Amino acid sequence: MDAATVPSADPIQRYSFPAADCSRIPYGMYRDADIYALEQERIFRGPVWNYLALECELPNPGDFRVVAVGDTPVIVNRARDGNVHAMVNRCAHRGAIVQRAIHGNVRKHVCCYHQWSYELTGKLTGIPFRRGVEGVGGLPADFDMAEHGLQKLRVEVLCGVIFGSFSPEACPLEDFLDAPFVAQIRRLFHKPPVVLGYQRQRVFGNWKLYTDNLRDPNHGGLLHMFQITFGIARLSGRGGATLDRDGKHNMSWAAQGARPEGETPQADAGYGDTGRGDMDIRLRDPSMLRYHKEYPDDLSLTVASIFPNCAFQQIGNTLAVRQIRTKSADEFEIVSTYFGYDDDDAAMRRHRLRKANLAGPAGLVSMEDGEAVELVHRAILRDLDEHSVVEFGGRGPVTDQPNLVTDVPMRGFWITYCRLMGIHAGPANA
Amino acid sequence: MSNLLPLELHMQMTLLFEEYARLLDEDRLEEWTDLFTEECLYEIVSRENVQQNLPLSLMLCDNKNMIRDRISALRQANIYNIHTDCHVIGPIRGTVGEAGYEASAAYSLFQSTQEGETRLFSVGRYHALVIERGGLLRFVRQRVIVDTGAILTLLATPI
Numbered sequence: 001m002d003a004a005t006v007p008s009a010d011p012i013q014r015y016s017f018p019a020a021d022c023s024r025i026p027y028g029m030y031r032d033a034d035i036y037a038l039e040q041e042r043i044f045r046g047p048v049w050n051y052l053a054l055e056c057e058l059p060n061p062g063d064f065r066v067v068a069v070g071d072t073p074v075i076v077n078r079a080r081d082g083n084v085h086a087m088v089n090r091c092a093h094r095g096a097i098v099q100r101a102i103h104g105n106v107r108k109h110v111c112c113y114h115q116w117s118y119e120l121t122g123k124l125t126g127i128p129f130r131r132g133v134e135g136v137g138g139l140p141a142d143f144d145m146a147e148h149g150l151q152k153l154r155v156e157v158l159c160g161v162i163f164g165s166f167s168p169e170a171c172p173l174e175d176f177l178d179a180p181f182v183a184q185i186r187r188l189f190h191k192p193p194v195v196l197g198y199q200r201q202r203v204f205g206n207w208k209l210y211t212d213n214l215r216d217p218n219h220g221g222l223l224h225m226f227q228i229t230f231g232i233a234r235l236s237g238r239g240g241a242t243l244d245r246d247g248k249h250n251m252s253w254a255a256q257g258a259r260p261e262g263e264t265p266q267a268d269a270g271y272g273d274t275g276r277g278d279m280d281i282r283l284r285d286p287s288m289l290r291y292h293k294e295y296p297d298d299l300s301l302t303v304a305s306i307f308p309n310c311a312f313q314q315i316g317n318t319l320a321v322r323q324i325r326t327k328s329a330d331e332f333e334i335v336s337t338y339f340g341y342d343d344d345d346a347a348m349r350r351h352r353l354r355k356a357n358l359a360g361p362a363g364l365v366s367m368e369d370g371e372a373v374e375l376v377h378r379a380i381l382r383d384l385d386e387h388s389v390v391e392f393g394g395r396g397p398v399t400d401q402p403n404l405v406t407d408v409p410m411r412g413f414w415i416t417y418c419r420l421m422g423i424h425a426g427p428a429n430a
Numbered sequence: 431m432s433n434l435l436p437l438e439l440h441m442q443m444t445l446l447f448e449e450y451a452r453l454l455d456e457d458r459l460e461e462w463t464d465l466f467t468e469e470c471l472y473e474i475v476s477r478e479n480v481q482q483n484l485p486l487s488l489m490l491c492d493n494k495n496m497i498r499d500r501i502s503a504l505r506q507a508n509i510y511n512i513h514t515d516c517h518v519i520g521p522i523r524g525t526v527g528e529a530g531y532e533a534s535a536a537y538s539l540f541q542s543t544q545e546g547e548t549r550l551f552s553v554g555r556y557h558a559l560v561i562e563r564g565g566l567l568r569f570v571r572q573r574v575i576v577d578t579g580a581i582l583t584l585l586a587t588p589i
């Protein structure tokens with residue numbers, strides 16, 4: 001066999017990023033199971049902070065939720081000392097799932113297989129028949145229970161938002177998030193939140209096609225026609241993208257007043273002959289579209305995507321955190337936690353629930369993303385060394401973007417991704 | 431049970447659900463809309479939220495105009511996976527309630543692609559409140575509680 005046709009043993013040698021600014025992304029990064037396995041180690045368990053849950057989901061000691069970091073199931077709970085702890089949901093004995101419920105309140109976590117029990121801090125405290133029967137059988141006398149707790153994650157909480165990290169090398173959470181994203185979390189959680197419910201969506205594509213989607217403001221005004229038509233965010237409106245210092249996070253934003261309510265949509269020359277710029281669709285009940293201003297600024301749409309696993313969404317008054325849970329190279333789940341504030345009156349609560357029609361797997365503004373991700377994932381099966389083209393907003397440095405006609409934030413994600421994965425981006429001889 | 435629907439009404443209820451499923455499967459969504467009264471509720475909600483007493487739905491139309499808007503958005507604006515639906519609705523339990531006739535039934539919803547690949551898309555249960563209007567049974571409320579809360583790909587067409 002020709003050496004060139006043998007896949008390299010090291011998966012990151014299989015594909016090339018010909019441009020240092022990540023304006024070309026090899027399709028293989030989205031389909032290769034070995035790349036996926038490496039991501040679990042170097043991205044999700046790497047020096048990053050993963051969104052886990054909200055503190056308001058765990059008001060009392062013993063409250064827990066089972067979430068995921070990449071594809072690792074993780075228990076997040078509040079312990080007796082009032083602190084939040086996170087640990088891998090896998091028994092230190094034989095590797096079984098310990099907590100089988102996805103949420104609840106417990107005194108301790110007990111593995112059903114051999115009844116090993118763990119404190120809410122992850123510490124192993126109980127092993128039945130540890131000393132055997134009348135001194136015969138059981139574990140060796142020198143078995144050290146302190147060495148067999150659940151694997152713990154570091155936890156940091158910002159404004160009631162819980163993040164976890166597997167890595168001792170992850171910098172402090174606020175440094176990792178950087179000022180604009182700390183500010184955005186403070187903005188969305190400036191008063192106590194209340195969970196309104198969850199939505200889940202299984203997408204049969206690679207998880208990075210979704211993180212790309214979140215960092216591609218350009219598609220919003222082209223794919224999501226409901227949004228174009230009803231002036232939620234037109235590409236020619238006031239909007240942009242704000243990045244952290246590395247460019248790995250992205251907040252796509254649009255400001256209120258793109259079009260006054262009730263005004264007829266104006267044809268938009270930028271759409272050319274696509275037929276998408278001059279839609280004239282009217283809603284019989286437009287009350288859902290109204291934005292009741294609730295922050296000091298005039299941002300009516302913000303989607304803050306934080307590397308690697310989450311996005312904080314404000315679509316008008318619909319607020320949610322989306323957690324990406326990977327399943328394989330070819331499948332991921334989006335688990336969205338919708339929230340309001342505990343001082344919402346009945347009218348605001350109802351408005352948030354109705355406006356939730358815009359978002360999620362059935363979202364009038366967002367349903368297209370599931371289809372777009374799968375279209376790409378299916379089409380790139382072959383030609384894994386061909387490349388995705390990322391040049392809207394220009395090549396070169398990754399910086400804040402003054403409008404929505406850009407996919408520069410996508411490149412920012414990939415630059416950090418390559419650094420963590422140990423991938424050299426740029427000409428081979430550079 | 432004494433409050434079960436009389437046979438004649440039970441048959442009408444069965445025919446209503448048959449029409450409901452057929453209109454959806456034949457993509458006659460505008461006619462499907464006509465099975466609702468003006469003041470109505472159409473809601474798709476996950477079992478996960480119902481069990482936790484959480485109010486969030488996957489799809490919520492709390493009047494008939496919102497249902498009409500959903501359908502016209504699907505027709506004119508939204509882009510979604512091209513598919514054919516096949517609803518299989520199980521036996522209906524119909525009872526006489528205070529506000530009308532209550533009806534519940536399990537469903538399976540299969541989706542097929544243009545190339546004839548079929549997947550089980552959703553299973554769950556309908557919880558309906560139905561009244562008689564001009565000699566016809568019409569939905570005042572259709573609450574779809576989905577067991578398949580992890581929506582496969584996306585949820586565009588009604589269940």
Ligand SMILES: [Fe+2]
Nearest residue numbers: 213220366369
């Ligand atoms: Fe999108």
